[in-house]
Amino acid sequence: MPWSLLNKPWLRSMVRLVQLFVRPNRDEVYEQCVRAALRESPRARKLGKRPGTSSHDVLHEMHRSMYRNASYTQADGPERASYDKAVVDLERARAKQQAAADESGWNWKVVLLLLSAAILTVLITFGLMALLVTLFSTALLIFILFWSGTAVWFNLRYCLLAAALGISCAAARVELGYRAVAWGTTLHDDGIVPVMDGMIRHLMGEDPDSLFVPQGTSKGLRAPRAPGFAVPTEAMEQLQRKLSHLDEGTIAVCGPRGVGKTTLLEGATKQAGFGFLIQAPATYAPHDFLVSLSVCLCQKYIQHEGYTAPELARLSPFHRILKNSRRRIRALARWSSFALPAAALLILGASSAARSLYARYEASASDSAHTVARIVQHWIRDVWNGHAVVTSVTIIVCAIAWWLSRHDPWIPRTLGRLWTLLGAKLGIALALGSLASAYFDPQLRQLAPHVHANTFGVAALLAFGWFYSWATCQALKLRQAHLEIGRWTLYASDVCRLLAAGLGTYLLYFLIRTPSTYTLLADPQNPLRLAGLVTGTLLARAAGWRPRPAKPHLVTRCENHLYRLQTIQTTTNTLSNGTAQIMTLGGSHATSISTMPPNFPALVQEFRDLLTDIAKVLADRKQRVLIAIDEVDRLGSDAQALAFLAEIKAILGVRHVYYLISVAEDVGAAFVRRGLPHRDVTDSSLDDIIHVEACTLKEAKTILDKRSEDHTPHTALLAHSLSGGLLRDLLRYGLQIEEIQAKTRTHELAHLARELILEELSETLAGFRILLSKQQWTQNTSGILSDFHTLCGHLKISQCVCSDGSLLHALEHFAHQPPGTQPSHGDITDNARQLIDEAAAYSYFALTLLEIFTAPGLDRRSEQALAQSTYGSHEILAEARLELSISPYSARTLITHIRKAWALNNSPSIDVLSPILRRMSCPLHRSRPDPFGLRNS
Numbered sequence: 001m002p003w004s005l006l007n008k009p010w011l012r013s014m015v016r017l018v019q020l021f022v023r024p025n026r027d028e029v030y031e032q033c034v035r036a037a038l039r040e041s042p043r044a045r046k047l048g049k050r051p052g053t054s055s056h057d058v059l060h061e062m063h064r065s066m067y068r069n070a071s072y073t074q075a076d077g078p079e080r081a082s083y084d085k086a087v088v089d090l091e092r093a094r095a096k097q098q099a100a101a102d103e104s105g106w107n108w109k110v111v112l113l114l115l116s117a118a119i120l121t122v123l124i125t126f127g128l129m130a131l132l133v134t135l136f137s138t139a140l141l142i143f144i145l146f147w148s149g150t151a152v153w154f155n156l157r158y159c160l161l162a163a164a165l166g167i168s169c170a171a172a173r174v175e176l177g178y179r180a181v182a183w184g185t186t187l188h189d190d191g192i193v194p195v196m197d198g199m200i201r202h203l204m205g206e207d208p209d210s211l212f213v214p215q216g217t218s219k220g221l222r223a224p225r226a227p228g229f230a231v232p233t234e235a236m237e238q239l240q241r242k243l244s245h246l247d248e249g250t251i252a253v254c255g256p257r258g259v260g261k262t263t264l265l266e267g268a269t270k271q272a273g274f275g276f277l278i279q280a281p282a283t284y285a286p287h288d289f290l291v292s293l294s295v296c297l298c299q300k301y302i303q304h305e306g307y308t309a310p311e312l313a314r315l316s317p318f319h320r321i322l323k324n325s326r327r328r329i330r331a332l333a334r335w336s337s338f339a340l341p342a343a344a345l346l347i348l349g350a351s352s353a354a355r356s357l358y359a360r361y362e363a364s365a366s367d368s369a370h371t372v373a374r375i376v377q378h379w380i381r382d383v384w385n386g387h388a389v390v391t392s393v394t395i396i397v398c399a400i401a402w403w404l405s406r407h408d409p410w411i412p413r414t415l416g417r418l419w420t421l422l423g424a425k426l427g428i429a430l431a432l433g434s435l436a437s438a439y440f441d442p443q444l445r446q447l448a449p450h451v452h453a454n455t456f457g458v459a460a461l462l463a464f465g466w467f468y469s470w471a472t473c474q475a476l477k478l479r480q481a482h483l484e485i486g487r488w489t490l491y492a493s494d495v496c497r498l499l500a501a502g503l504g505t506y507l508l509y510f511l512i513r514t515p516s517t518y519t520l521l522a523d524p525q526n527p528l529r530l531a532g533l534v535t536g537t538l539l540a541r542a543a544g545w546r547p548r549p550a551k552p553h554l555v556t557r558c559e560n561h562l563y564r565l566q567t568i569q570t571t572t573n574t575l576s577n578g579t580a581q582i583m584t585l586g587g588s589h590a591t592s593i594s595t596m597p598p599n600f601p602a603l604v605q606e607f608r609d610l611l612t613d614i615a616k617v618l619a620d621r622k623q624r625v626l627i628a629i630d631e632v633d634r635l636g637s638d639a640q641a642l643a644f645l646a647e648i649k650a651i652l653g654v655r656h657v658y659y660l661i662s663v664a665e666d667v668g669a670a671f672v673r674r675g676l677p678h679r680d681v682t683d684s685s686l687d688d689i690i691h692v693e694a695c696t697l698k699e700a701k702t703i704l705d706k707r708s709e710d711h712t713p714h715t716a717l718l719a720h721s722l723s724g725g726l727l728r729d730l731l732r733y734g735l736q737i738e739e740i741q742a743k744t745r746t747h748e749l750a751h752l753a754r755e756l757i758l759e760e761l762s763e764t765l766a767g768f769r770i771l772l773s774k775q776q777w778t779q780n781t782s783g784i785l786s787d788f789h790t791l792c793g794h795l796k797i798s799q800c801v802c803s804d805g806s807l808l809h810a811l812e813h814f815a816h817q818p819p820g821t822q823p824s825h826g827d828i829t830d831n832a833r834q835l836i837d838e839a840a841a842y843s844y845f846a847l848t849l850l851e852i853f854t855a856p857g858l859d860r861r862s863e864q865a866l867a868q869s870t871y872g873s874h875e876i877l878a879e880a881r882l883e884l885s886i887s888p889y890s891a892r893t894l895i896t897h898i899r900k901a902w903a904l905n906n907s908p909s910i911d912v913l914s915p916i917l918r919r920m921s922c923p924l925h926r927s928r929p930d931p932f933g934l935r936n937s
Contacts, residue, residue, distance in 0.1 A: 224732075554617060720877075724885075
């Protein structure tokens with residue numbers, strides 16, 4: 001079998017099950033399960049990345065008695081007990097057969113082969129009757145031999161007994177193969193896989209989670225806004241609780257940028273019965289924003305009701321009519337290309353039977369129709385002449401009821417319900433009656449006994465095969481199981497569809513070519529029966545048809561509102577008169593009317609009225625109306641955001657409507673301290689607020705696991721520490737780790753962390769240097785710029801750990817300096833001093849992460865740090881990153897506590913990192929580094 005076919009997981013698992021059935025020996029089962037576990041991608045891609053972890057090493061370890069017994073112990077269940085019993089049963093059956101074979105002096109296999117050949121020869125040569133005579137004669141001969149007690153009977157008896165016990169052995173072997181498959185599956189899943197995973201982690205040594213081996217399945221990281229990757233967080237649960245305890249209201253969602261507020265709003269709108277998300281403009285105008293909101297509301301509601309929002313003035317009326325006509329003509333042509341030929345063929349096939357039926361019942365049907373027509377005529381004449389007063393009164397009442405039902409069409413609705421109730425039953429009865437008529441047809445009943453049993457069996461077998469193939473095709477359509485052979489892709493559903501078509505065609509051919517069944521198919525009434533079956537089926541399906549309901553009033557109202565908001569309507573009326581005499585005397589008058597766009601107060605009132613009616617209709621359907629306004633924090637300062645809330649306050653507070661507004665943290669803080677010391681617009685605009693906190697380390701691991709199968713707990717810790725728990729940065733760093741791995745071709749966390757941290761530090765310091773370049777500097781104050789230049793230069797030329805000595809020395813010197821220790825700090829501006837302190841604090845944080853993640857034994861050192869102090873927790877690293885956005889001084893204090901918990905040096909010293917660098921091997925040069933640059937000298 002080609003190796004490309006074995007790469008298919010479903011085919012590979014099927015081959016493994018077949019191998020387990022063929023070779024059910026205990027050692028063979030264990031060997032196959034071990035090799036299957038080694039070939040699985042999650043662990044196969046980790047093998048060989050560290051010394052002593054190759055597939056040969058793992059296979060050798062798994063054959064040790066310790067791991068073998070551990071695997072057997074974890075898979076010790078009913079499947080193993082059944083397997084052991086099947087092994088014992090097979091051994092007993094084979095022992096009985098061997099004992100019977102040993103008693104005979106003949107070879108029982110040769111005797112059985114000769115008897116079978118003789119029986120088959122007699123059957124083929126002389127027929128069944130001769131075989132029966134031969135068997136009777138043989139039985140009589142065996143009885144004579146038994147009666148005389150000769151050795152021939154003794155040997156023949158044990159040969160036949162051994163052959164009979166061979167059937168028992170075959171059954172026991174099949175049972176053992178089945179039990180081996182069941183136990184092998186359990187042994188693989190519950191025994192070998194967990195034991196092998198634990199053993200591989202043991203072979204990897206310290207920090208097995210620091211090995212990062214991607215396989216290119218992180219589609220969720222490459223598309224951060226792709227649907228289907230949302231992970232429930234505490235903020236989502238809090239929002240759902242607030243929505244469930246409020247009938248309507250305005251809820252603000254605040255938090256730092258990139259924390260996931262937009263994702264939270266998108267998830268809430270998807271879960272609502274009717275909801276949409278709209279972006280707040282960066283430079284807003286209240287009137288324009290409300291117009292955009294109104295347009296979005298109308299379009300979303302029209303689509304929610306199953307209609308299409310009107311396209312306004314994109315084409316001229318003539319082009320729109322031509323486009324719609326072209327689309328309708330194409331749809332009608334496609335429908336007609338199937339409907340007309342099908343109807344013509346149906347009429348052609350049933351025409352002969354229908355004409356004979358019409359000729360048979362024409363006279364009686366005509367008499368019945370004339371009789372009914374005379375009765376109706378006499379009845380109308382009696383009502384017209386006043387001879388049927390009660391009937392006249394009844395007719396008048398019916399006319400009044402019909403007129404009154406114009407607002408509530410209960411009469412057509414009742415008739416429609418009766419048609420639904422009776423039409424389906426009528427169609428089913430007609431279809432079943434058409435089929436049942438074949439059973440009661442005397443001619444068919446006379447011809448049915450002439451159909452041979454083998455013909456019926458073959459037809460039933462073909463029909464069952466067709467139905468089974470068709471059902472399998474329908475079942476496989478959703479699974480998309482396929483096989484790639486070169487450039488061709490062969491789908492299992494297509495194979496089953498082709499098989500069903502072939503079996504159905506051959507079934508029809510078989511029925512037509514068989515004389516007895518052809519006579520049944522050639523009955524003159526069969527076309528009429530098929531026509532009745534088709535007509536009954538169509539009636540049953542037509543009973544469920546409903547005319548498209550009239551367009552709801554609210555949908556029409558939304559369309560009219562869209563026309564008013566998006567178009568300018570102009571009406572021109574012209575009146576002219578004249579007198580056609582010898583001299584013409586006339587006049588002309590023209591009037592032009594143009595609609596004015598609604599002003600802001602009118603637009604607010606129309607929006608509230610329309611939204612109120614929509615919410616009332618949807619509330620009756622138990623559907624929640626939710627409008628999310630995002631990116632309010634983009635407006636700039638908190639004063640601008642509060643001004644925006646003050647402008648749109650008029651549209652808030654609509655019954656049965658929820659508003660979710662994404663605001664900055666400043667606005668959220670103003671709402672939290674409401675009334676202290678004064679009130680602002682948040683008190684009257686917002687009903688509640690949700691603070692979206694940065695995700696925890698546990699949530700970060702869950703998010704990365706959801707979006708990628710490659711990240712380990714250690715890479716998740718690195719991304720979480722650098723991002724501070726902000727969702728946007730977390731996904732960016734997760735993808736950046738994969739990019740660095742693809743660039744450096746290294747799998748160790750120490751090298752990946754070094755590249756990532758230094759890359760981020762280089763970009764951040766470059767940004768600070770650009771900001772510092774805008775400040776005023778003198779000869780005495782330019783020393784700090786030289787430090788920036790030196791450190792940025794080392795970051796640019798640092799390619800591997802071999803040359804990190806001078807880089808780390810410069811980084812330590814710059815990062816460990818306390819705020820305000822530079823001699824020139826007294827001569828620079830406050831803004832420049834703030835930027836310098838922020839850059840130094842960030843370098844201090846980067847140096848701390850560099851020392852933590854590049855040293856070996858991360859798990860061991862994490863336990864020691866946590867035992868030393870609570871500042872040794874992994875969560876504190878992300879908190880330190882968030883603290884940098886608040887104040888560099890408080891962040892430096894927190895980082896100092898972290899360094900003490902992790903036993904890191906708090907003063908500049910190159911000797912702190914040199915032992916770490918000596919233990920690291922360079923991924924580029926495959927050698928030990930020279931942190932002091934001694935080799936170059």
